[in-house]
Amino acid sequence: MSLEFIPTRVFYEPGALDYPLGKTLVERFKYMGITMSPTTSHNRITGIPGNTAAAQYREAKRTLVIGVRRSKTFQSCKPSAHYQLPLVTSCPGMCEYCYLATTLGKKPYVRIYVNLDEILGIASNLIKERLPEMTQFEGAATSDPIPVERYTGALKQTIEFFGREPNGRFHPLGFIIAPIFRFEGWQEAYRQLMERSAEELVKRAPSGWSSEQLTLEFISHRFTSKAKATILEVFPNSSLPMVEDERKFKYGQFGYGKYIYQPEEMQEMKEFFQDQAKRYFPLAQVEYFI
Template structure:
């Protein structure tokens, strides 16, 4: 897939104090990307919901992160932080439809040194314990890494940390800049994968499965700790065959590395009433099953109910993936199923 090129870039006033802003603007100039001097909110205030969403997904805003207090990120890591907010992908089911309902644009935080200084404080405070950080909980920073270089700088930062480790996940294959970074085994890169049907039907403007698997093979050969998130897991006609084909594809792509200690994270499809409302406004022709009557209602960690598959279906999904992953990747670790 071609690298994401935004249709326009907005620059917040505070971002003008940071060198990364000018590095990105130089690349934008070379790519003939318009720099909009008006405010984003003013530019988009008269757009319909679908027009606003489409415009936002083609927009980058350069700004700064003021967030000093990091949120927990269980079960993935101890804490989460962001170099980017949002993502150019338009996955219909994405939980960021809710979290970023009013701000689906891509915001790049240019004060990377301040962000990393804050991370250092968390690491130092927890010594001698190892503190783990998730980088891609509210974004996919790999999708804009060719413009920012921020992930590579962050990997280098963690390579020097005795008591800190980094984790990130992506649906993009834009990882070549990370292959020659001295990561010192302190960064784990996971790839979000799904069946061809799910990717083509719901994961718009992301890389296809083959591109993700090719990137994963490169990352693995560069000696990064490597993992895979199978998410969200959908039940549909032929789902078992499709998911097994996906695992066989992965097995063949890694060619000789399949017996290594890869990790898998398994997440079943879920939605909330708030996300359902937003999804139906933005994707009125969606094929997503959003019928809460056929779901199990569970209280979520963020203060609202989520709807997941009933227990008998959930148990079937879990057992199926545990059996198949152990069949093809016997030395792998399944970190969790949720």
């Protein structure tokens, strides 16, 4: 079975045709025989089929929107980076748990932006504002850009951009283990995950590469009330642990509250993953546990 992302339908903003990439993509998808429809805004898409929330969700994941990102503002990206770099929004994955359920809602269609030079220009200005400090950007905070890279080439262009920026950095190579759940036998399950990750990395790493260049990030499971409602509507048979009374309520950096594990549970998880990191990736940098 092919894992390539081939959209069922494509929407495009007419303004996207003012950019070479926009023209190329529209012509390419027309040639592929994919249904094409103009839209006034990449933020407001109508016409995604489906008689139920679950069906609309599936169809949204098969929908690609070609747009122009007009906002000049980049969101913060604590604690992993200084800023989000908005190359893409959403992804075609069908994960039952997704931390983007709060922001993307029940129709998380995939959006790509054709004005990449302008987006990288904003990044360049942000780098200059922070001189002489280093400024780091996260390119997958609200998306997975890899499935659409074959169409956009955005990651390639972005990596080359940061190669020319002495005070700008793209997110470093590493592992993000998330979401981390507590369940019967969770320690052994995650130990095996860490062990296998280390083994596979040794097999596949290029010659001369060292794990001291690796970063590790650990994110425990959390959910918002909105995300829970969306998940249960889209996946009515979900077995995700989302019982508010078992969690601690905490406000996040974007102003809405979330339910996280209790403090003593968080501490146990943090100590466990710190120990596993030392065991399997002794030279790696643990960026954070949240």
